[in-house]
Amino acid sequence: MAPLKSWLSIPSDSHFSLSNIPFGIITSKYSQTEKRPAVAIGDHVLDLQAFATGDGFSGLPSLKPHLSVFSQPTLNAFAALGQPVHREVRKYLQDLFSDTTSHPQILKDNTALQKSALLPKHETKTHLPMQIGDYTDFYAGVNHAFNAGSLFRGPANALQPNYYHIPIGYHGRASTVVVSGTTIRRPNGQLLLDPTADPKVPTFGPSRRLDIELELGCLLCKANPMGEPVPIKEAEQSIFGFVLMNDWSARDIQAWEYVPLGPFNGKNFGTTISAWVVLFDALEPYRADKLPNETKLLPYLVEPRNDTVFDIQLEVDLTTPDGSTTTISKGTGKNLVWSFPQMIAHHSVGGCAMQPGDLLGSGTISTKDDSGLGSLLEMSAGGKKEIMLAGMDVRKFLKDGDTITIRGVCGGEPGALVGFGECVGTIESAIPFP
Ligand SMILES: O=C(O)/C=C/C(=O)CC(=O)CC(=O)O
Ligand SMILES: [Ca+2]
Ligand SMILES: [Mg+2]
Numbered sequence: 001m002a003p004l005k006s007w008l009s010i011p012s013d014s015h016f017s018l019s020n021i022p023f024g025i026i027t028s029k030y031s032q033t034e035k036r037p038a039v040a041i042g043d044h045v046l047d048l049q050a051f052a053t054g055d056g057f058s059g060l061p062s063l064k065p066h067l068s069v070f071s072q073p074t075l076n077a078f079a080a081l082g083q084p085v086h087r088e089v090r091k092y093l094q095d096l097f098s099d100t101t102s103h104p105q106i107l108k109d110n111t112a113l114q115k116s117a118l119l120p121k122h123e124t125k126t127h128l129p130m131q132i133g134d135y136t137d138f139y140a141g142v143n144h145a146f147n148a149g150s151l152f153r154g155p156a157n158a159l160q161p162n163y164y165h166i167p168i169g170y171h172g173r174a175s176t177v178v179v180s181g182t183t184i185r186r187p188n189g190q191l192l193l194d195p196t197a198d199p200k201v202p203t204f205g206p207s208r209r210l211d212i213e214l215e216l217g218c219l220l221c222k223a224n225p226m227g228e229p230v231p232i233k234e235a236e237q238s239i240f241g242f243v244l245m246n247d248w249s250a251r252d253i254q255a256w257e258y259v260p261l262g263p264f265n266g267k268n269f270g271t272t273i274s275a276w277v278v279l280f281d282a283l284e285p286y287r288a289d290k291l292p293n294e295t296k297l298l299p300y301l302v303e304p305r306n307d308t309v310f311d312i313q314l315e316v317d318l319t320t321p322d323g324s325t326t327t328i329s330k331g332t333g334k335n336l337v338w339s340f341p342q343m344i345a346h347h348s349v350g351g352c353a354m355q356p357g358d359l360l361g362s363g364t365i366s367t368k369d370d371s372g373l374g375s376l377l378e379m380s381a382g383g384k385k386e387i388m389l390a391g392m393d394v395r396k397f398l399k400d401g402d403t404i405t406i407r408g409v410c411g412g413e414p415g416a417l418v419g420f421g422e423c424v425g426t427i428e429s430a431i432p433f434p
Helices: 048-053 061-071 076-080 083-097 111-117 142-153 232-238 251-257 280-286 340-348
Strands: 023-028 036-041 044-047 118-120 124-127 135-138 169-171 177-179 188-191 203-206 214-220 239-246 271-273 313-319 325-332 359-361 403-410 418-428
Touching (some): 023 044, 036 048, 036 061, 036 083, 048 061, 048 111, 061 076, 061 083, 076 083, 083 239, 083 280, 111 118, 188 251, 232 239, 239 280, 239 340, 239 403, 271 418, 280 403, 340 359
Parallel strands (some): 135 359, 177 271
Antiparallel strands (some): 023 036, 023 124, 036 044, 044 118, 313 325
């Protein structure tokens, strides 16, 4: 993508070039303490409440009846306006920041509005971008599914007969979906220290196998009435945008509890998402084909096109308490065998009502080889192998004080990068139990 040139100074390596324009929720350190919508541009943030108050949207008269959405503490109301509106607002903001803008008087030459609405990012704080009513995590990363399934059930049973017929998922816990930068407390729970013991008697205490899961999150913008499925051909229109996601996992708690109903306390203690929602249109140039699925799908899952995942370069860093950082994974977001539109179509096929703000997790994204595994479970071969870190340190699973940073970016052209910022979490010790 050729860079869009701006009158605003935007670092050429910024994830937030004019080709992006992601939406989020901010408070600013000095002027405003209530949460409000914003977009990220380079090292700045455009406060959309202040921008709307200062007639910044005067060049987009069609938006006038809806300006109140920029005074809301979440993006849900803006998202519910639908993709055509998101598209129009993004293109309008790209024009306003372009050095050849058709409305120079609105912002480029309006220092008063720049002063009130264009904030240095370091003077703002980001918050959860949406009110998340429901969260469902899927399992579309077939390389991870095979690796994890092999560790849990043996290679012969790694992928169940349903895997290539259904984008399977489990209902996660929305109440503990938190924004990047929120501390994650190590969970206590029931642990089976010796899985070979007979009888099996669990112990109780802090998880000893705390893990990450590198995922993409998809936030919805459209509701479907209960009883009315979302047709696969319309499912893309239900998507507001995408975030990075870390589905923190307590593998020992998960292994003891998950049969027969699936993950529960092994997952529900915390899930982190990045703060800035990257819109579908910003990722359009980075569409990629899904991983092969030779199965004859049922019609409700057959997409009109196959390039329905995205080539997002993904990286995971582990920083130990002494501050040394190791990049432990480098992969791509296209390592998925199911797309989010297929997940939406399956999720609603029985009449489940989806709503704006719902979060869908892709499932852990791993490369076929060991270069970009999405969990420590895989990197450590189920805890059998030490993961070498910088400074001769090692890990099998997370220690208290470890920080995980997930980054994702599309493109390689300086000045035209489309990225997600960071998805960060630091592990805090478990609550002491008597
Ligand atoms: O039972 C298994 O094979 C593993 C299940 C999970 O870890 C659930 C999950 O979060 C799936 C994923 O993120 O890919
Ligand atoms: Ca997961
Ligand atoms: Mg989780």
